[in-house]
Amino acid sequence: MSSQPYPVWYQLIDLSTGQSYKQTTVSSVKLLSSDSIDDCRKAIRDENRNKLATVDASDLLVYKNKEAFDNRTHSEEGYGGYLHSAAFLDGLGTNQDMLVIAVPSDLSMSSKIESKDISKILYRL
Numbered sequence: 229m230s231s232q233p234y235p236v237w238y239q240l241i242d243l244s245t246g247q248s249y250k251q252t253t254v255s256s257v258k259l260l261s262s263d264s265i266d267d268c269r270k271a272i273r274d275e276n277r278n279k280l281a282t283v284d285a286s287d288l289l290v291y292k293n294k295e296a297f298d299n300r301t302h303s304e305e306g307y308g309g310y311l312h313s314a315a316f317l318d319g320l321g322t323n324q325d326m327l328v329i330a331v332p333s334d335l336s337m338s339s340k341i342e343s344k345d346i347s348k349i350l351y352r353l
Contacts, residue, residue, distance in 0.1 A: 233258040236321035266313040289330040
């Protein structure tokens with residue numbers, strides 16, 4: 229693995245709609261091939277702190293490319309096919325085959341919060 233940082237290209241996508249997240253365009257962050265997907269999520273979150281102000285890095289789902297995002301599986305546990313946070317970048321995110329960073333929509337984030345609150349209330353009963 230190279231010890232030189234390289235531009236990791238990505239597109240922020242709304243997880244619910246599959247469209248560009250808040251009209252963002254393709255961008256890049258400089259990372260090492262030996263950096264993890266988790267390192268990548270944190271760098272992208274930091275780079276987009278205004279657009280992602282209400283989203284934690286751990287909420288971002290990283291897909292190898294648009295095809296992987298389009299072919300993701302839906303299940304009760306969430307959206308499958310995304311890259312594991314401990315995986316190495318190892319050259320992923322080229323300008324020809326950019327990463328897709330799926331961002332939970334504000335609606336899905338608020339419903340996640342509401343369902344946690346409802347669970348707490350029901351537990352108290």
